Amino acid sequence: MDSTTLPLWPAPHPGAPVDATVTVPASKSLTNRYLLLAALADGPSRVRNALASRDSDLMVAALRALGAGIEQVAADGGTDLLVSPLGTPSAGAGGGTDPVAIDCGLAGTVMRFVPPLAALCRGTFAFDGDPHARRRPMAPLVDALRQLGVKITEHGEPGALPFTLEATGALEGGRVEIDAGASSQFVSALLLIGPRTRTGLELVHAGSGVPSLDHIRMTVEALRGLGVAVDDSKPNRWRVEPGPIAAFDKTMEPDLSNAGPFLAAALATGGTVRIPHWPAETTQVGDLWRSILPRMGATVDRSADGVLTVTGGPAIHGIDLADSSELAPTVAALCALADSPSRLSGIAHLRGHETDRLAALVAEIARLGGDAEETPDGLLIRPRPLHGGVFRSYADHRMATAGAIIGLAVDGVQVEDIATTAKTMPDFPALWTALAATAGEA
Secondary structure, eight states, rough: OOGGGGGGEEOOOOOOOOEOOOOOOOOHHHHHHHHHHHHSSSSSSSETTTOSSHHHHHHHHHHHHTEEEEEEETTTEEEEEEEEOOSSGGSSSSSSOOOEEETTOOOOHHHHHHHHHHSSSEEEEEEOOOOGGGOOOHHHHHHHHHOOOOOOOSSSSTTTOOOEEEEOOOOOEEEEEOOTTOHHHHHHHHEEEESSSSSOOOEEEEEEEOHHHHHHHHHHHHHHHHTTEEEEOSTEEEEEEOOOOOOOOEEBBHHHHHHHHHHHHHHHOOOOEEEEOOSOOOGGGGGHHHHHHTTTTTTEEHHHHHEEEEESSOOOOOEEEEOOOGGGGHHHHHHTTTTEEEEESSSSGGGGGGSSSHHHHHHHHHHEEEEEEEEETEEEEEEEOOOEEEOTTOOHHHHHHHHHHHHHSSSTTTEEEEGGGGGTTTTTTHHHHHHHHTTTTO
């Protein structure tokens, strides 16, 4: 779609410090992992405070298409999902003559996590997604499933959506070698279904490095918490033993990555933002905000009752930061407002996310008068006065929120297609407008 046809959203520019308490929705990463595990569990499960967003809706629809029962139940402050598992893997819904269509949208957790689950079912499954999804790397997962004996027919570019998967109702398991350098999701996708293979799974990464190791640790801890034996004692190797996945009743944590733009608002305006229910311990990469933001000039405190408070200082300082993963677009927006240069490294894999985030950030920061350039594995961002203009989103929710952050400090920023934030946070525009409205309140 021509970006000129997409609506423009005038980013709020309060011109004064904000002072807000923001309750952010549940973690997409945790919600979609636990939904898939619930579909494979040994009994009914309850996912409390489940995220309601496009990504989680796509996961729910995909699991229902495979034969899981999922019922929404209103609960205090949110929605719970009651999940009836597939039971035996062969009880999947793919036994008809026509392929079961799975819409992945632009959700990495759906396009990477669901095909291995479908491989445990019986039938033919057709995977596709948004136009941007067809550009996202899938080859390592396709290769891994073929190593496990799954027949996959690609209908477009090799190693990309769309493709059709033919499943026989079970997977033997065994040793699988992949190059997961483009995404940690390839590792998590296979680990999640490892317990339900006949012999377990030994997964070996044959490459120079896996990005976003925090997300793999999240997957490993989720499995262990449900009684699955996982050995990750050797670098780039994971062994999952076969066995049951225990049914569960779990409450999802707030999405700490999605909390990032709101915390960044404290720095961008010199104000204060509070996020309640911040966990004392978590596997979410977003907990790094507690160490990143003080380096950029903020004060950060977590109270005994779990309220994280961030207060901006008189200036935003540049940062040299390695492996910021999905936090990088928010960090980059702050770096564009900083008083000294910044270097973000270890994030080459962001070129394969919803869009090429490195190229997109360079282009959009430059569009507003900034100075940014790509490096082989990241970004260099130097101080330069910014001006208003259109900040394109590229159908990427984190690009849209990056533009909103800059708009707090720079008058006249218009964010293209702010509705793309519905991918993980449908209420973002309203929450952001309410945040900006707190500036200058007595």
